Amino acid sequence: EAQVTQNPRYLITVTGKKLTVTCSQNMNHEYMSWYRQDPGLGLRQIYYSMNVEVTDKGDVPEGYKVSRKEKRNFPLILESPSPNQTSLYFCASAVSGTSVWNEQFFGPGTRLTVL
Amino acid sequence: AQSVTQLGSHVSVSEGALVLLRCNYSSSVPPYLFWYVQYPNQGLQLLLKYTSAATLVKGINGFEAEFKKSETSFHLTKPSAHMSDAAEYFCAVSEWENGNKLVFGAGTILRVKS
Secondary structure (H helix, E strand, O other): OOOEEEEOOEEEEOOOOOEEEEEEEOOOOOEEEEEEEEOOOEEEEEEEEEEOOEEEEOOOOOOOEEOOOOOOEOOEEEOOOOHHHOEEEEEEEEOOOOOOOOOOEEOOOEEEEEO | OOEEEEEOOEEEEEOOOOEEEEEEEEOOOOOOEEEEEEOOOOOEEEEEEEOOOOOEEEOHHHOEEEEEOOOOEEEEEEOOOOHHHOEEEEEEEEEHHHOOEEEEOOOEEEEEEO
């Protein structure tokens, strides 16, 4: 089944404790992206990757890191989480980053709480 | 930069009534527009997309949207609401200058009353 998977689905952590949220897709998509969803703000892009070893900042990249060493994986790293990073995170992928009408496929989401 | 405004953070309709969710966009170039739906505790699912081929776009689950350039709108409609339509709906525009980036509206929560 074609899908985007994220782990963990739920995470409660404390300020400053490094964490990684994994994202994997099995559709051989070139493009991957991370969004955060906050009430009343919709989804905002954190980072995106046009292909392996190519990443770029989105609208809200502060406090986050990403890497794209393999085509299928795009982990989101929070080196020192803070309470303002409490949010619902979505990973998405698309066939290509150069075609604007490519549908983006979303993972199930990771609900992160930073105490 | 492009932007999306969804009028009404919450919309409530009776089962069988017309569903109308409003979306207005701001774009200096021909836009590529999308509607996504998010059911409780799930990720986003594409409902439909406008790519300039036709102004009236039909999507899944009986939804459709009409692109009106003069009004910079892309409102989502469904003739008859079902209980299963209760979800949050997001309108989005693709910023082609920045690859495949989607710029989302704030979302509209649809409640369907029996």
